[in-house]
Amino acid sequence: MLNSVIVVDDEASIRSAVEQWLSLSGFEVQLFDRAQACLAQLPAHFPGVIISDVRMPGMDGLQLLEALQQQDPDLPVILLTGHGDVPMAVDAMRRGAYDFLEKPFTPQHLLGSLRRALEKRQLVLENRRLHEQADLKSRLESALLGMSQGLQQLRRQVLELAALPVNVLIRGETGSGKERVARCLHDFGPRAGKPFVALNCAAIPEALFEAELFGHESGAFTGAQGKRIGKLEYADGGTVFLDEIESMPLAQQAKLLRVIQEQTLERLGANQSIRVDVRVIAATKPDLLEEARAGRFREDLAYRLNVAELRLAPLRERREDIPLLFEHFARHCAERLGRPAAPISGAQLTQLLAHDWPGNVRELANAAERHALGLDSPELHAHAGSPSLAEQLEAFEAQCLRAALRQHQGEIKSVMEALQLPRRTLNEKMHRHGLVREDFIERR
Structure with missing residues (x-):
């Protein structure tokens, strides 16, 4: 649970009282007497809540709220107001403030609002973390x-x-x-x-x-x-x-x-x-x-x-990746040359899977570019060191499963119908080949 709180108030007595209440309740409290000082020292992605007085010399609480909204619109800000500032505080809530407390307020009222704000902040930061992880994973999948x-x-x-x-x-x-x-x-x-x-x-x-x-x-x-x-x-x-x-x-x-x-x-x-x-x-x-x-x-x-x-x-130890890599290199070469991608036949796919690729991905990329150019590639005619029939069938099965999952964006029922497989059989095959449906769901 997050427990970081920043208190901004020009009155020393208010700062001292709030710090005492919050510290006794287990919160980590940082005090500022000016809004400008708070902004200058606020870390990026601050994992907590800001509590600020509305009326302060220099930058007031509403101006601080506006500046904080520009930095992080999801950062909870609780405003402390005098009796005459309530309409202003209500308007500030419409503009993004989380809550306002009218002075004088009780410790229980402050703690209740603060805990709700921290729960919201925790959900926001966790959601951001998950999105960042998913984005990194997606970018890495494109790179490797x-x-x-x-x-x-x-x-x-x-x-x-x-x-x-x-x-x-x-x-x-x-x-x-x-x-x-x-x-x-x-x-x-x-x-x-x-x-x-x-x-x-x-x-x-x-x-x-x-x-x-x-x-x-x-x-x-x-x-x-x-x-x-x-x-x-x-x-x-x-x-x-x-x-x-x-x-x-x-x-x-x-x-x-x-x-x-x-x-x-x-x-x-x-x-x-x-x-x-x-x-x-x-x-x-x-x-x-x-x-x-x-x-x-x-x-x-x-x-x-x-x-x-x-x-x-080496590529010979992960033959099931060969069709995907070959297709990727050939397509990129064709796009670079402004010509349509040349399809690969079943016989050529078998030959790709049979080759040992001593030059690994670099050799495969060269063969794919030659294919995109319409040139003959010796790898598509090599038979020495061929894998067993079982290994070729395994690699071909994995490629068929990947193609169906990609086409139907991980929708299992559609894949079952396309491949005419019962769900249990499909699940077993996906597990054996290390395929996870979430990897094929289109990210928007």
């Missing part, structure tokens, strides 16, 4: 496509970790979407408004690595003309994504460890330490601890990076 149980679990993990101030290690094969997941961890967390800096450790020559990561001062080395801010410093307040972290030179691993531990760095050729606030998200294909045991990676840095780990399943 897939209906397999593995993808659904990954999205849940991303939403949880995005809000936490911890470093994350992402493990996955080439082309499995590690940078996309890193970007989601940044975009759906509190650092979203700050820089997201991506760096592929395998693409930087070892001789340039330190300058690229930490920056340099003018004349730090031959050719260093002018001061240059490194990637870590540029990402201050935000996130740095280090892909293929296993390729980082050992000397730079030690310096990165210091940045993570001390939150400070030194540019190449400088003696002054610079404070930085960065979240490090690293990605790797091999196991970093195995790399450490082989002497190719610092064990202490591996533990610092792997506070939380996300594993991205």
Whole structure:
């Protein structure tokens, strides 16, 4: 239950009495003698109620109400009025005030109105929280496509970790979407408004690595003309994504460890330490601890990076996502080119499901674009390493269920009729494939 109350009144005796009544009843009370001071210090999404006198020097209670309404029209405001101000207070209620109390008022009257206002505030904030969660979930579903149980679990993990101030290690094969997941961890967390800096450790020559990561001062080395801010410093307040972290030179691993531990760095050729606030998200294909045991990676840095780990399943382990992803990439390519989307035949779908996709989502996207362009795609003719008939049937069944649920927007009765399935059978199949009807209900 919420229990925060702000009291605004220019009379010290009123403030003192109200504070005593409310504190004895278990409320957290904050006092102001001026409306302007209240506005200046009011936090966003204040989880409580404002109690304000109407007649005050400077900004009065009605002007305060108007200003609060502009900030948050659902914030409950209880006005304290003298006898002659009652008509004015009634008019203020029409304009959004929650209640008014005529002086002198009893503690019981004040507490009754306050508790009702706090109950309303709690419902409003809970409703906002649920809407925000639903919006985040919907946006994340668009960013990380897939209906397999593995993808659904990954999205849940991303939403949880995005809000936490911890470093994350992402493990996955080439082309499995590690940078996309890193970007989601940044975009759906509190650092979203700050820089997201991506760096592929395998693409930087070892001789340039330190300058690229930490920056340099003018004349730090031959050719260093002018001061240059490194990637870590540029990402201050935000996130740095280090892909293929296993390729980082050992000397730079030690310096990165210091940045993570001390939150400070030194540019190449400088003696002054610079404070930085960065979240490090690293990605790797091999196991970093195995790399450490082989002497190719610092064990202490591996533990610092792997506070939380996300594993991205290769596409061959979540074949039921292949049709959805292929359709998405092909449609976007067709839209970009201004041409109609090319349909995919049942035979082509079978071939897509049979292919092992060693290049994962990146390879699938390329095949989908070639399909949208009307070009031949080798993946649609590959048969090596084909999954079993049972695996293909499972993936095809999941795709049919998804298509029907999407078409009928999660309406179970319509899906039953379209697929000619009894409800119990449909429920069992949906559970087996990790499908939930709420995911298909159209959000407005």
